[in-house]
Amino acid sequence: MTEQTRARGSYAKGVLRRSEILDAALEVISECGGRGALIGDIARRVGLTQAGLMHHFRSRDELFCAIIQARDEHDEELFARAPVGIAGFIAVIEHNQQVPGLVQLFAEYSAEVAGDPRHPSRAFFRQRYAALREALIGDVRIAQESGEMGSAACAPDIAEQMIVAADGLQVQWLLDREVDMAGRLRQLWRALCAASFDEDRGANT
Amino acid sequence: MKRGPYAKGAAKREEILSVALEVVAVKGCRKASNREIAERVGLTQAGLMHHFASREELYQEVLRARDIRDHEMFFAPDPTIEGFFAVIAHNAEVPGLVRLYVEFSAEASIPEHPAHAFFLERYAWLRDGLSGVIHRAQDSGTIGPAVDVSAAVDLLVAAADGLQLQWLNDHAVDMVARLRRLWEGIVAVSHAA
Numbered sequence: 001m002t003e004q005t006r007a008r009g010s011y012a013k014g015v016l017r018r019s020e021i022l023d024a025a026l027e028v029i030s031e032c033g034g035r036g037a038l039i040g041d042i043a044r045r046v047g048l049t050q051a052g053l054m055h056h057f058r059s060r061d062e063l064f065c066a067i068i069q070a071r072d073e074h075d076e077e078l079f080a081r082a083p084v085g086i087a088g089f090i091a092v093i094e095h096n097q098q099v100p101g102l103v104q105l106f107a108e109y110s111a112e113v114a115g116d117p118r119h120p121s122r123a124f125f126r127q128r129y130a131a132l133r134e135a136l137i138g139d140v141r142i143a144q145e146s147g148e149m150g151s152a153a154c155a156p157d158i159a160e161q162m163i164v165a166a167d168g169l170q171v172q173w174l175l176d177r178e179v180d181m182a183g184r185l186r187q188l189w190r191a192l193c194a195a196s197f198d199e200d201r202g203a204n205t
Numbered sequence: 206m207k208r209g210p211y212a213k214g215a216a217k218r219e220e221i222l223s224v225a226l227e228v229v230a231v232k233g234c235r236k237a238s239n240r241e242i243a244e245r246v247g248l249t250q251a252g253l254m255h256h257f258a259s260r261e262e263l264y265q266e267v268l269r270a271r272d273i274r275d276h277e278m279f280f281a282p283d284p285t286i287e288g289f290f291a292v293i294a295h296n297a298e299v300p301g302l303v304r305l306y307v308e309f310s311a312e313a314s315i316p317e318h319p320a321h322a323f324f325l326e327r328y329a330w331l332r333d334g335l336s337g338v339i340h341r342a343q344d345s346g347t348i349g350p351a352v353d354v355s356a357a358v359d360l361l362v363a364a365a366d367g368l369q370l371q372w373l374n375d376h377a378v379d380m381v382a383r384l385r386r387l388w389e390g391i392v393a394v395s396h397a398a
Contacts, residue, residue, distance in 0.1 A: 104315065111311040114373035115233065115304040125374065161387060164367025171366055172359065174314030175324055179359065187356045191390035198393045 018056045021046050022070040029067065030099035038105070039063070064109050065124045071102055072128070085142040086162070086189055089135070093166055094182035096173075103170050110167070133159045143193070150196030158192050218256050221246050221263075222270040229267055230299035238301075239263075261319040264309055271302055272327065276334075284338050286388055293365055294381045296372075303369050310366070332358045349395035357391045 024045040029038065039060065043053040057063040079091040096103050113119045136159035143149040149158070165188050166181070173179040224245045225238075232238045239260075243253040257263040279291040296303050313320040335358040342348040364387050368380040 107311040107314060108308075110370060111308045114370050115308045122374070129371075129374070157383075157386060160371075160383060161364065161390075164371055164383065165360055165363045165387075166367070167370055168363025168366035168368075169359070171310055171314060172328065172363060174311075175321070175328060184356055184359050184363070187353065188360050188387075188390070191360075191387075191394045194397055195386075195390040195393035198389075 018066075019070075021048075021053060021056055022066055025063070025067050026070055026074065026102070029101040029105055059120070061119075061121045064105065065121050067102075068106060068109070068124075068128070071099075071106075086136075086139045089139060089162065089166075090182050090185050090189075093169070093185055096170065096181065097177075100174070104174060107167075107171050107174060129163065132163060136162055149193045150198075150200035152199040152202075153192070153196035158196075161188065161192060214256065217246070218266075221248075221253065221256055222266055225263065225267045226270055226274070226302070229264075229301045229305055231301050233301035233304040259319060261313075264305060265320045265323045268302075268306060268309065268327075269323070272330075280334065283341065284334055286338050286342060289335065289338060289361070289365075290381050290384060293368075293384060296369065297376075297380065300373070300376075304373060307366075307369050307373060328362065331362055335361055343395075348392050349397070351397050352391060352395035360387065360391070 021042065025042045028041045028045050039050055039053060043050045046053070054060075054063075057066060075092045075095065079088050079095065084091075109121075110125060113121045113125050116122075133156065137155045140149060140153065140155040140158045144151055144153065144155070162185065165185060169179060169181040169184055173181050221242065225242045228238050228241050228245070232241070239250055239253065243250045246253070248255075254260075254263070257266065275292045275295065279295065280288045309320065310324055312318060313324045315321065332355075336354055339348065339352065339354050339357055343350060343352070361384070364384055365380075368378065368383055372378045372380050
């Protein structure tokens with residue numbers, strides 16, 4: 001019993017420490033991101049050595065995935081808790097302008113993972129894209145029910161268009177901060193809505 | 206006489222880049238690629254790097270050489286949207302170059318990166334080319350007047366970039382079909398009142 005308590009106690013402490021590290025990581029990275037020099041900065045912020053920090057994460061890859069996941073959870077709480085439709089997704093992208101380092105980390109790391117078929121984080125990104133696609137398919141259906149988008153539109157197709165545009169726009173924005181990611185996504189959404197009504201008309205004639 | 210060594214260096218650089226394009230197309234930009242490039246042009250790896258200031262410069266020049274070749278093959282002299290689709294279709298044949306482009310462009314997005322200026326220049330060049338494509342499509346009537354050209358261009362570039370990432374994750378992704386859908390969307394709004 002004492003054994004168990006102690007075990008659970010240190011486990012809980014580990015979990016707490018981990019989430020404290022992730023909070024610090026989100027802060028550090030949102031200011032200045034990218035993969036380089038990152039681990040050292042995070043460790044310094046939480047008063048650990050790099051080795052001490054890596055005691056809480058099995059690897060650099062586990063740390064990066066945990067950071068991206070913590071960011072996603074945070075964004076979901078802020079912007080997408082209620083079924084707000086596509087506006088929730090666009091709000092997340094708009095918020096990204098406040099956290100360039102996280103955008104940088106995501107862009108670099110997702111590219112690194114995509115480029116290496118044997119990368120340990122491939123499953124993480126596969127699941128993340130699948131979940132995002134599902135969420136966006138839900139947004140498309142909301143728009144179809146409200147009549148904002150035509151009924152003939154293929155929801156998974158529209159979801160994919162939004163995802164690739166958001167990924168591509170983030171890289172453009174990192175290079176040139178004048179790029180209006182959210183504005184461009186709204187324009188894309190309107191174009192996809194317009195095309196869906198053309199499709200509806202095509203199906204009816 | 207004086208031009209001799211410079212011209213020779215420039216010729217060697219061209220040779221390296223054309224070999225590098227072939228090697229990277231298949232293998233990407235791993236350490237092994239540098240070794241193979243050096244071997245095929247009859248240089249040591251140190252000798253190879255004598256022609257380029259850094260690894261970053263070599264890969265930046267590989268991407269530039271790729272752009273020039275793609276432009277000649279698919280885009281010149283009067284680029285159309287079909288030419289852009291043809292470039293993207295060709296990308297599926299050169300996975301290593303796609304990998305290099307996706308990784309290097311993400312990495313180079315920080316201002317301190319040695320290839321940052323190259324990518325800024327490249328996006329400006331690409332936007333310019335695609336603006337021309339849209340204006341010509343308007344002249345010929347394939348696309349309507351009500352189109353925000355700079356938005357359409359940004360979205361085409363973003364989709365092409367985002368699709369390359371998705372395609373690296375899953376080669377079943379049909380990049381050209383997706384881009385055609387986007388183009389249809391742009392055409393649909395362009396006819397809106």
